[in-house]
Amino acid sequence: MAKVSMTVNGTSVSREVEGQTLLVSMLREDLRLTGTHVGCDTSQCGACVVHVNGKAVKSCTMFAVEADGAEVSTIEGQANADGTLSTIQQAFQEHHGLQCGFCTPGMVMSAAALLKDNPTPTEGEVRAYLDGNICRCTGYHNIVKAIMAASGQDVSAIAAE
Amino acid sequence: MYAFDIECPTSVADAVTALQAEEAQPLSGGQTLIPTLKQRLAAPSTLVSLTKIPEMQGIEASGGTVRIGGAVTHATVAASVGQAYPALADLASRIGDPAVRNRGTIGGSLANNDPSACYPAAALGSGATIITNTREIAADDYFQGMFVTALEEGEIVTGVSFPVPEKANYQKFIQPASRFPLVAVFVAKYGDGVRVAVTGASNEGVFRWAEAEQALSANFSADAVSGLQVDDSNLIADLHGSADYRAHLIKVMTGRAVTAAA
Ligand code: FES
Ligand code: FES
Numbered sequence: 001m002a003k004v005s006m007t008v009n010g011t012s013v014s015r016e017v018e019g020q021t022l023l024v025s026m027l028r029e030d031l032r033l034t035g036t037h038v039g040c041d042t043s044q045c046g047a048c049v050v051h052v053n054g055k056a057v058k059s060c061t062m063f064a065v066e067a068d069g070a071e072v073s074t075i076e077g078q079a080n081a082d083g084t085l086s087t088i089q090q091a092f093q094e095h096h097g098l099q100c101g102f103c104t105p106g107m108v109m110s111a112a113a114l115l116k117d118n119p120t121p122t123e124g125e126v127r128a129y130l131d132g133n134i135c136r137c138t139g140y141h142n143i144v145k146a147i148m149a150a151s152g153q154d155v156s157a158i159a160a161e
Numbered sequence: 162m163y164a165f166d167i168e169c170p171t172s173v174a175d176a177v178t179a180l181q182a183e184e185a186q187p188l189s190g191g192q193t194l195i196p197t198l199k200q201r202l203a204a205p206s207t208l209v210s211l212t213k214i215p216e217m218q219g220i221e222a223s224g225g226t227v228r229i230g231g232a233v234t235h236a237t238v239a240a241s242v243g244q245a246y247p248a249l250a251d252l253a254s255r256i257g258d259p260a261v262r263n264r265g266t267i268g269g270s271l272a273n274n275d276p277s278a279c280y281p282a283a284a285l286g287s288g289a290t291i292i293t294n295t296r297e298i299a300a301d302d303y304f305q306g307m308f309v310t311a312l313e314e315g316e317i318v319t320g321v322s323f324p325v326p327e328k329a330n331y332q333k334f335i336q337p338a339s340r341f342p343l344v345a346v347f348v349a350k351y352g353d354g355v356r357v358a359v360t361g362a363s364n365e366g367v368f369r370w371a372e373a374e375q376a377l378s379a380n381f382s383a384d385a386v387s388g389l390q391v392d393d394s395n396l397i398a399d400l401h402g403s404a405d406y407r408a409h410l411i412k413v414m415t416g417r418a419v420t421a422a423a
Binding site (some may be wrong): 022041043046049056057060062066131158 | 169195236258261340
């Protein structure tokens with residue numbers, strides 16, 4: 001067992017974990033932050049994306065010990081302080097960017113990472129950035145549309161094909 | 162996963178010591194190793210993390226070379242070497258997906274030497290030097306077959322030094338499920354000749370296509386390779402493509418890389 005300390009959504013936490021404990025297991029099972037999902041065993045789906053020191057990572061493909069001392073943000077930390085949805089979350093709701101919602105936490109965290117680096121991406125850049133986020137429901141069009149809308153761009157011309 | 166401990170040394174010397182333990186294994190970005198551990202295809206007693214070692218970070222460009230620390234992520238290479246070595250930045254920007262690029266490292270990729278990985282093509286195609294905790298190894302001597310390198314037990318890739326070419330380009334034809342190259346070709350033109358490295362295609366891992374190098378050194382244009390034949394006797398044949406198909410792709414990707422670089 002090893003002791004790890006990190007900041008999760010602005011709160012300091014410390015836990016004893018085993019070497020093989022994945023960051024996502026610590027978030028979900030020890031901290032009970034079950035908004036971060038696990039959709040695969042192969043690092044492909046992106047349902048588990050969180051930010052570690054501001055960068056999008058797959059929390060199923062990083063050990064908790066490796067996040068020692070880091071600042072972690074998860075989907076639970078995305079809403080505004082007063083509980084209202086963040087701009088990205090609101091856009092997903094308005095543009096029907098989710099159906100079952102399983103992929104959504106990862107999609108929102110990836111979108112947040114993209115817009116931080118590239119505040120007004122092109123549609124192609126949004127699609128390329130979502131390379132590692134798989135959605136089995138939506139066909140992606142409305143996810144892309146929601147992210148474009150969250151970036152403040154006009155999405156009236158983006159139609160489902 | 163089987164149970165193991167993780168050590169996070171902060172110097173190369175401490176990492177080398179930690180790796181002397183029975184069944185210890187290095188852990189870099191983990192984007193290949195962690196899925197492998199989940200499948201129980203490896204059972205280390207200890208993983209020695211290499212990502213908190215300051216000596217293995219950093220990128221320096223000077224005097225016609227770019228030197229990259231072994232634990233530098235693909236995202237950092239993509240964001241930092243665009244000026245000094247654009248073809249290398251472009252290659253790094255297309256490995257895996259954004260989250261994978263934020264963790265995966267150049268040293269990890271070169272140490273693993275997956276036969277379909279991107280970085281081995283850049284290193285061999287550039288005639289790079291692989292720097293370890295004990296020595297410097299020329300790329301021509303370093304890659305020794307599928308998942309096989311010149312690294313000794315417990316030896317760590319601490320950095321890589323790339324001589325910057327006059328022109329270079331990387332063309333990859335992806336296998337749409339894995340997103341790894343089905344075939345990809347790195348072409349680099351130096352003052353003393355052209356190097357062509359092919360990944361994804363051979364049972365021996367990354368290799369140089371000597372006939373194309375000769376032809377392109379004489380005439381750096383896609384026409385120079387259009388009449389060549391790739392020997393397909395040692396190429397991978399699987400459900401994604403026959404050896405013959407891969408041989409054809411090698412020629413096509415080489416031509417495209419030359420056109421894009423020229
Ligand atoms: S759970 Fe699928 S990539 Fe992490
Ligand atoms: S909304 Fe169901 S997986 Fe994306």
